[in-house]
Structure formats: C-alpha cells, structure tokens
Amino acid sequence: MRKKGFFNNSVGMLHRNLRDRILAFEHYGGPNYKCACCPESEFSFLTIDHKEGKGNSEREKLFGNKSVAGHHFYRKLRGLGFPDGYQVLCMNCQVGRRDNIDNVCPHKKKPLTASELLNEFDKLRVGDGNFDLTQTDTYKATLALVKRKGDAKPEEKARRNPNRTAES
Numbered sequence: 521m522r523k524k525g526f527f528n529n530s531v532g533m534l535h536r537n538l539r540d541r542i543l544a545f546e547h548y549g550g551p552n553y554k555c556a557c558c559p560e561s562e563f564s565f566l567t568i569d570h571k572e573g574k575g576n577s578e579r580e581k582l583f584g585n586k587s588v589a590g591h592h593f594y595r596k597l598r599g600l601g602f603p604d605g606y607q608v609l610c611m612n613c614q615v616g617r618r619d620n621i622d623n624v625c626p627h628k629k630k631p632l633t634a635s636e637l638l639n640e641f642d643k644l645r646v647g648d649g650n651f652d653l654t655q656t657d658t659y660k661a662t663l664a665l666v667k668r669k670g671d672a673k674p675e676e677k678a679r680r681n682p683n684r685t686a687e688s
C-alpha cells in the first residue's frame with residue numbers, strides 16, 4: 521500500500537529530517553542509543569558529535585563546507601554511509617566538551633570553575649600578545665591596504681547616496 525502524503529511540504533521535510541537523525545543515532549549509538557558520556561537518552565537532547573572534537577575541519581573535509589549543520593549535516597552523513605569518527609552525545613556534554621580546551625566533558629574529569637577555564641586558555645598566550653605579528657611586512661602591507669579601502673569609503677557612500685552629505 522502507498523504511504524499517505526503530508527498536507528504540506530514543510531511538514532514532510534521535518535519528517536524526513538527526523539528520520540535522517542534517527543538513522544544517524546541508530547548507526548552511531550545502536551538500537552538503544554543514548555549519550556556516550558552520560559545517561560541522557562531523551563531524543564530531543566541528543567546530537568551527533570565528532571569524537572575528537574574536530575567537527576569543523578571534518579565537516580569541511582567531508583562536505584566541503586565547515587558550517588554544514590542541522591538537517592543538512594544528518595542527510596550528508598547518511599549520504600556518505602555514516603563515516604567513522606562520530607558518536608551520539610547530548611547537548612550538555614557537547615557544550616561541556618567545547619568549553620574545555622582538552623575537549624573532555626566535565627563529567628569525565630574534575631570540573632573547572634569559570635575562572636579556571638579562562639586560565640587554561642590564558643596559558644596558550646605566547647610572547648607579548650600579537651605584537652610580534654604586527655611587526656611583520658605582511659601585516660603592515662595588509663594594514664596599509666585596509667586603510668586605503670577605509671579612506672575611499674566616504675566618497676563611495678556619497679556616490680551611492682547623492683542626496684546625503686558626507687557627514688553621516
């Protein structure tokens with residue numbers, strides 16, 4: 521028997537997106553999928569996460585675009601036959617990983633306070649901030665170029681809006 525259609529296309533799309541997401545969860549988490557880090561199993565709280573926290577670069581490599589997200593991401597994963605390296609994770613654990621420089625969820629280690637987290641990132645500072653960078657020829661050349669473009673702006677504005685004076 522033929523399946524009935526949906527009364528409008530956007531509902532049909534939501535249905536298809538949901539189906540793609542379920543397929544991804546089942547592939548990466550098995551039939552009783554849940555968060556790989558904590559006991560969370562509520563469908564709406566679950567997401568697919570790159571195991572090594574390389575979500576962006578992996579998306580770029582696989583899909584040619586690092587900002588592939590949401591239902592596009594699930595459909596691409598399905599289209600590629602579910603490549604390795606992903607896991608089911610809940611939103612909390614995903615954010616918990618992202619805030620930590622070592623990509624480890626606070627569930628899996630001694631949780632850091634906000635200022636301790638900030639400290640971890642501060643440790644990555646090198647030299648005297650970006651001072652060294654600003655002394656390079658490339659930087660100076662780029663800066664000069666940007667400045668020239670900036671100078672040209674008021675005239676361009678005036679050309680586009682002849683009714684307005686240059687004071688704005």
Ligand SMILES: [Zn+2]
Nearest residue numbers: 555558610613
């Ligand atoms: Zn979790």
Ligand SMILES: [Zn+2]
Nearest residue numbers: 557613625627
């Ligand atoms: Zn966790």
